Amino acid sequence: MIADSDRDLIAGAALGALEPADASRLSALLERGDAAAELELRRATVAALETGLPRLAPSDDLFARILAEIQPAPVVRLRRARWVPRVAAGLAAAAVVLGFVVLTGGPGEPDARAAVSGTPRYADVSGTATLDDGELVLELERVPTPPSGHHYEVWVLRAEAGGEMEAVGSFTPDGEGARLELPLPGPGDYRAVDVSVEPDGGPPGHSSVSLAGGSFES
Amino acid sequence: MPPDDPLLLRHVAAGETEALRALYDRYGSVLFGLAYRTLGDRHLAEDCVQEVFVTAWRSAGRYDPRRATVTTWLFTILRNKTVDALRRRSRRPADPLPEHWAADEAPDAAAVVAAADQGERVASALAELPPNQLEAVSLAYFEGLTQAEIADRLGVPLGTVKGRLRLALDRLRTLAPAYAFETETG
Numbered sequence: 001m002i003a004d005s006d007r008d009l010i011a012g013a014a015l016g017a018l019e020p021a022d023a024s025r026l027s028a029l030l031e032r033g034d035a036a037a038e039l040e041l042r043r044a045t046v047a048a049l050e051t052g053l054p055r056l057a058p059s060d061d062l063f064a065r066i067l068a069e070i071q072p073a074p075v076v077r078l079r080r081a082r083w084v085p086r087v088a089a090g091l092a093a094a095a096v097v098l099g100f101v102v103l104t105g106g107p108g109e110p111d112a113r114a115a116v117s118g119t120p121r122y123a124d125v126s127g128t129a130t131l132d133d134g135e136l137v138l139e140l141e142r143v144p145t146p147p148s149g150h151h152y153e154v155w156v157l158r159a160e161a162g163g164e165m166e167a168v169g170s171f172t173p174d175g176e177g178a179r180l181e182l183p184l185p186g187p188g189d190y191r192a193v194d195v196s197v198e199p200d201g202g203p204p205g206h207s208s209v210s211l212a213g214g215s216f217e218s
Numbered sequence: 219m220p221p222d223d224p225l226l227l228r229h230v231a232a233g234e235t236e237a238l239r240a241l242y243d244r245y246g247s248v249l250f251g252l253a254y255r256t257l258g259d260r261h262l263a264e265d266c267v268q269e270v271f272v273t274a275w276r277s278a279g280r281y282d283p284r285r286a287t288v289t290t291w292l293f294t295i296l297r298n299k300t301v302d303a304l305r306r307r308s309r310r311p312a313d314p315l316p317e318h319w320a321a322d323e324a325p326d327a328a329a330v331v332a333a334a335d336q337g338e339r340v341a342s343a344l345a346e347l348p349p350n351q352l353e354a355v356s357l358a359y360f361e362g363l364t365q366a367e368i369a370d371r372l373g374v375p376l377g378t379v380k381g382r383l384r385l386a387l388d389r390l391r392t393l394a395p396a397y398a399f400e401t402e403t404g
Contacts, residue, residue, distance in 0.1 A: 008380035011387045012365050017358040019366050045391045049359060052340025053251035057360040058264050062250075063242050065264075066271045067235060 002038055010035060014042030061145060061176075068175040114193055114214035116140065125212045129193040131184065136168055136193065138180040140212065143173045146197060152211055153198045154180065158188035165194060165206055190216050222349070223288035224281075231278035238275055244349055245289065246271075247360035248341050249296050255337035256300045262307070266299040273299075289345035293338060343390055351386040354379055 002010075006029055012018045013026050029035045116138070118125030127140035138154060146152055151172045155165040168182040184190070194213040196206050221229075221240070229237030249270055253263035273295050281291055344352060357363045357371060365383065369376040 004381070004384070008377075008384045011384040012358075012380060014387065015355070015358040015383060016362070017364050017368070017383065019364050041391065042387055045387050046359075049340055049344070049390065052255065052337045053248070053344075054254055055359055055362070056251060056254055056260075057247050057362075058250040058267060059260075062246065062264050062268065063239060063271075066238070066242065066268050066275075069268065069272050070235075070238075070275045 002032075002034055006035060007038065010039045010042055013039060014046050064145075064175050068177050112190060112216040114216045116193065116195075116212050116214035118142075118212045119210045122211050127212065129214055129216070131190055131216065134184050134187075136180075136182045136184055138178075138182065138193065138195075140173075140178045140180075140195070142176050143178055143211070144176075146172060149200050150197050151200060153196045153206075154182060155194040155196060155206060156184065156190055157192040157194070158190045160188050167204070167206075170198065192216060224283045227274075227278050227281050227288055230275060231281070238271060241274065241288075242271055244352060244356075245292055245345065247356045248344050248352075249292060251360060252293070252337045252341045253296060253300055257303055257307075262303050266296060266303055269299045270295045287345075289342070293341065293345075297338075347386050347389055351382045351389070354382040355386040355390075358383060 009018070009022060009026055009029060012022065018026065030039060112131045114129040116125075116127040116129050117123075122144065124142040125140060125144075126142065127138065129139075130137045136154070136156060143152075151170050153170045154168050156168055157165050166185050168184065169180065171178065171180060192213060192215045194206075195211040197209045197211055198207050221237075223241075223244075226237050226241050226244075230241060246267060250263055250267045253266040254260060257263050257266070270292060274292065281288070286294070344355070347355065353372065354368055357368045358365070363371065365379050366376055368383075369379045372379065
């Protein structure tokens, strides 16, 4: 007669679900013929499962993708933008490092619009950015979950800022799509938008790692 | 005691995403395994499972428990989605072979059907487990968690998890006797 606690151990072994610390207890148990036979039977059941279904789990973000499809993109109200007094990179450096080029020569105006595309590492990301009534409206699709300990930061670049990018808010997506409405730092000739990957609690400047970006066209 | 499937589906019909999440936690891995077994392609399988739950979300109000169990209903939706996926793939001759088939062993239609049928029988056996046993065995089987990790994930005592896994295997031995017999003797 095998005790239930031993049968629990055997079931865990058959499923490959034992902790390493249980191994010696299992070895001792299997010296008994009835326990060894019980394990064989359990393994046969698990093998039967494997005949029908692979031991594979879907991706961790699959349910988030389902949610994104059944719900409209969430409106995320972000914390007020913090001003960035200085950003290490100037305009030219930013354009190169962040993977976008300022294409428009004319000043930005209300209702300016930019197509946003992912940098090569995040090529699936796409979206639009619109400047309207003192707000940046940023809509993104296929946004991956940021790396552990990181979040995304939204930046704008305006001509009168001397090539310095200004942070307008940060967010962590709870689905693959996001719609952000962010107050702009003030009137100006907005040239570009960028979304960076930032470490939580990191320094205030741009990390130089961009998720996506785009240039405004009036 | 976790809610039964028809109750969950009523909550889904009421627009509660938490209920959809519970349904996904209960059956997502089984459906994915079944889709993967049929399609042999992780991305396609995940797309099908996504479509199943989106369909469930939109159609939950039309579910009639007198006509089918929730699992039969979900499996039927999945079967339709996988058939559609197979048809789409057959119209794209340049598609690469599924991940788990080597170039010299491309499956014929009969093999695909047989794989789907075998997968569905095992999936049905899993789906007949009580929800708390299915949850535990899915975490061990599909996600490879240990008993202790499952206890942490579910927030239940370790002894409870061990018991659920044992009872699940007890029931599966009865529910899938053909497979067990073949394996034991083969």
